[in-house]
Structures are given as C-alpha cells and as structure tokens.
Amino acid sequence: MDIHFIQAVGGIFVPPITSVGRFFSFFGAGVWQIFTTPFQAGKVLDHIWFIGAKSIFIILLTGLFTGMVLGLQGYYTLVTFGSEAALGGAVSLTLIRELGPVLTAIMITARAGSAMAAEIGVMRMSEQIDALVTMQINPIRFVFTPRIVAAVLSFPLLTALFDIVGVFGGYLSGSLLLGMNEAVYMDKVIRSVNLADIWGGFFKSLVFALVVTTICCYRGYYSHLTQQGEFGAKGVSLATTRAVVQSCICILICDYIITFFLV
C-alpha cells in the first residue's frame, strides 16, 4: 500500500484520537487528585464563591423569566383546551426535568466556564503552568481539581435555585397576571412532581458540572496546542470560544442521552 496514503489517513485520524485520549487523561488525573491529600479545601471554597455564589444573581434572573415565559405560553396554550389547571404541573415538570439543569449549566458556562478557560489559558501563555512544573507542583491538581469539586457542589444547588425561582415565575404569570387560582397552581406543582423528577434533574446537573468544568479547564490548559498563528492572546480567545461552544453542545447532547435513559 502506498506509504503516502497511510500517512494521509494517519494525519486525519491520529490528531483527534490523541486529543480525545488527552482529554480523558486530563479528566482522570484531575478526578484522581480529589482523593489525594492534602485536600485543597481553601481553594475549593474560593471556587465555590466564584462559580456558585457569584452566579446566584444571573440564575435568579434567568430562572424567574424562564418561569414567567413558561407560565405565559403554557397558560395560553392550555386555555384553548380548557385545561389551564394543569399549568402548575407543566411549568414545574418542564423546569425540574429539563430547563432547570440545562439553562443553569449554560448560564454557568457563559459566566464562570469562559472565565476558567481564559484564566487557565493566560496562565499557560505566561508560563505560570510551566512554573508550577518547575516547582514540583502538579499543575492539573492546582488548576483543575479544586474547580471540578466546586462545580460538582455548586451546579445542583444553583439548579435547585433556578427551579424554585422558575416555579415562582410561573405563578407570577399564571396566577397574579392572568388570574389563575393560586391554590390550583400550587396544588398541581406539588402533585405533579415526584422524587424521581428531582433526582433526575440533580443527576443531570452533576453530569453537566463535570462536562463543563472539564471542557473549559482542558481548553485553557492546552491553549498552547493550537494551529500555527494561534498563540498568545489569540490562542486564549480561541480557547475560550471553543470552551463555551463545546460545553453548550455537550450539555445538550448529554441532556438528550440522560433523558433517553431516565424516561
């Protein structure tokens, strides 16, 4: 067989396979470091503050308006069938099963994920990651491990907040604005949602936490391994863009896969 053909085929398949291998090694190394001492409690708290606490406001805002839109749209759709009483159930199930975990993850990606990729990318470009290596400090443990722990703790809590505020938003639209009976709305919320829905939503948010943090940190960490001419500031900006785009796509793909198995 022609050697050039083999080289061409290798040139197409080897880089993506290498990249996938590198991604999972990065993830594995970061997760392994969670269980090695000394634990990095201080750093984890710092990142919970950044990923979790500082995201509360945008989660409240997006949760509220998502719930209000669902309430509005749901009411006008259901009223044509004379079943507007089901609004509470429709809003709460849509939020808890789907929109809560997905939109929370996308909002955190936009706010904290992009910052993670950019910060680690700048650390790479300014040789701070090399400096860690020369100081015998495991750079993956230093930059990635505390962030993944913080994300795993923050994502479900923020998702819960989004769900609660979203249900309240539906109540504002359906009951206060459109005059639906408040007791009926709340009764339907309580009766429709069962524990499996809540656990399913939390499970999704945990998976999204792992996916978003790994992609964003990975993109920043390897921002130097780019095409020619994509180093420095451009390399960091591209790493950030790729981190956000790939995280959002992966959130939606994972959401479909998990939903497929949970339904």
Place this chain on the structure above:
Amino acid sequence: MHTAFIQFTEVRKKFGSLVVLNGVNLTINKGEITVIIGKSGTGKSVLLKHIVGLVQEDSGQLLIQGEPLNRLPRKKALQFQKSMSYMFQDNALFDFLTVFDNIALPLKETSRISPSILKEKVHTRMSQLSIEGIDHKYPSELSGGMRKRVALARALVTNPEVILFDEPTAGLDPVRKKNVHHMIREYQKKFGFTAVIVSHDIPEIFDLAQHIAFLDEGIIAFEGSKQEIMESDMKSVHGFIRGKDIRNE
C-alpha cells in the same frame, strides 16, 4: 576542582521542521555560575528547559552527575528536580496570589511545614532581597524590578542547589540590571548554588560568569572563561560580543 554536575551530550531537539538544538555538548559544573549567550531564537531557553524537564530531547543525553536523567530512578530524579529552581524571563508570578503567597507557594504546596516557619522563611528571603512590607500586594501593583526580586525570592525560598535564570534582566534599566547581577553574585556566594544564566547582557554578564557557553546554530560554538571568550578569534564569537553579524558583512 569542579565536578561535572550537568552534562549535555549530543542533545538534539526540533520543533516540527525547525531544528533548534543540533548536537549540543555542554558541561555545567557544581557551584559555578555558567552563562549561556547567543542570538535571540537560537534555543538558549530550550536548552535551559531541558534541565528542568519542561522539554525532552529528541536524541542525545542529559547526564546528571554522570547518569542519564531519563534513566534515573524515580526517587533520584524527583530529588534532582526538587533541588532546582527556575526563574522565568517574564517572572511567571501568579497574578491572583499576593507577593507573600507567590513566594510561599513552592513550600506550601510541596511540604508540610507549620505556618509560623513558612512565614519566617518567606520573610527572611523578602528581607534579604529588600522587598519587605509588600506581603499583601499583588504582582500587578509592583514595578518590573520589584517583580524580578519577588521571582528571585520564590526561586530561593526552597534553598535550591541549582537555579536556572532565563534572561533575568530582560526589560530592566541599566541600574536595575546591575542590581540583579549583583544580587545573583552575592546570593550565589552566600548560598553556593549552581547557577545557569541565559543572558544578552554583554559584556556585563561576563563579570558574573565563571564559565561561558556561546550557542550558535544549534551547537555550543564556544566554551570558556571570560578572558578566553574576550580573546577568542572565532569570527562568530568575536562578531556576537561586539554586536556584529558576520554573515551580513
């Protein structure tokens, strides 16, 4: 009598099609200050990064006290790596950490010493380098000279046996350059570490050097003392130290 501490034998390295090191042979003696000079982009930093393990050679060998680094037992290799510090050209200080935390970082992350001893060690280095009272400042709040001293304090805080300096005076004015050179000379005398310095400060850096290596076109074209390099009749050496490019003449 000096012993060969670090030795490059026929080390080659290329990035893609670009050959950077093309059979480098270099001996670095223990307790000496070795200065590596050469034009920009000739691979001086790459050479330095081989020692600290940031770059791996394609072929050839890097010997540590006569043993190949890549074949040293894990424990011994780790011990060697721990005995080294690297001072980066742009300092590589962590923007999100204060000066104190930057200097304390290698101790905090790699050893379990008590906070009081840690504080004492960091403050000792800070006072030796005249940067007291800036513990809570961030690198962005410091001048270029101060940042260099913070980077040097971080490099010295672990009491390393070897310190690698990658253009330690890049971007500094002549007065600060002189101060950094003085600082390196004084601390090398005081602590007796082995220093490898990549520099463009010619001829000032020669006053500091006990051993000088000239890297040109991927090889060490010249090795010797200050006097030997100044008296060298090699065209490339002669041209370089006098700021002339012989290929353009």
